[in-house]
Amino acid sequence: MHTETLPALFTLSHSPQLVAVAAAENFSQPRILQALATHAVRGERVGVILGNNRLDVRGIARLARQQRLDPRPLLARIDLSRAETCHQLAECIATISIEQQQNWRALYVVGLLETFYDETPAYHEARWLLQQTLLYLKTIVTDGLPVLITLAAPPTAARAQFMHDVAHAVDVYWEAQAETPRLHAPRQVALVWGD
Numbered sequence: 001m002h003t004e005t006l007p008a009l010f011t012l013s014h015s016p017q018l019v020a021v022a023a024a025e026n027f028s029q030p031r032i033l034q035a036l037a038t039h040a041v042r043g044e045r046v047g048v049i050l051g052n053n054r055l056d057v058r059g060i061a062r063l064a065r066q067q068r069l070d071p072r073p074l075l076a077r078i079d080l081s082r083a084e085t086c087h088q089l090a091e092c093i094a095t096i097s098i099e100q101q102q103n104w105r106a107l108y109v110v111g112l113l114e115t116f117y118d119e120t121p122a123y124h125e126a127r128w129l130l131q132q133t134l135l136y137l138k139t140i141v142t143d144g145l146p147v148l149i150t151l152a153a154p155p156t157a158a159r160a161q162f163m164h165d166v167a168h169a170v171d172v173y174w175e176a177q178a179e180t181p182r183l184h185a186p187r188q189v190a191l192v193w194g195d
Helices: 006-011 025-041 057-066 071-076 086-094 098-103 123-142 161-169
Strands: 003-005 018-022 045-050 078-082 104-110 147-151 172-177 180-184 190-192
Touching: 018 123, 018 161, 025 045, 025 057, 025 071, 025 104, 025 147, 045 086, 057 071, 057 078, 071 078, 086 123, 098 104, 123 147, 123 161, 147 161
Parallel strands: 003 190, 018 147, 018 172, 045 078, 045 104, 104 147
Antiparallel strands: 172 180
16 A cells, blocks of 8 residues: 555656545645646646636646746646537547657546536436546556546536446545545555645
8 A cells, every 4th residue: 555645646646546536626726736837847748638627727827936937838738628528528538649648747637527417418328438438547547647537526416426436447536525535445545644
């Protein structure tokens, strides 16, 4: 069993794993921004796919300016894609090339389930597509690229099973409830709070 600090979990500074973080956006968003900035400052390229269409890229620029750095080269190291539907999100992930995987230090899929929560695709279609998407992500990890996905709770109970599907598919599942972190799933990393 590995021991990782919370920042190490977000920067994916461990062997390639598929990591899921289920937490409120106000918890995960600043940590994602910090992780992206950390990679960029190190000169590392990262891929970011937005399923929730909410990432404050200006936050990275603010972090850079606080450190008296020019944000432009840092932002240029972040390859950003946005998906409006679960089909688009699945396609973004399925079409990640080997070249992109080799150029990136990590892949972040922010708000993975939010497009799958949309009631437009039928439940069984959305669930099948989610399972295919998770298989693609596992293949990417097997090829050597660490992946972190963030999850929001479903707006209704109708698609709550999707979070369970993710929890059982990933290597590490981290869930924040009532400000107390809990680990779930059989394959997990012990987390230690730290800076």
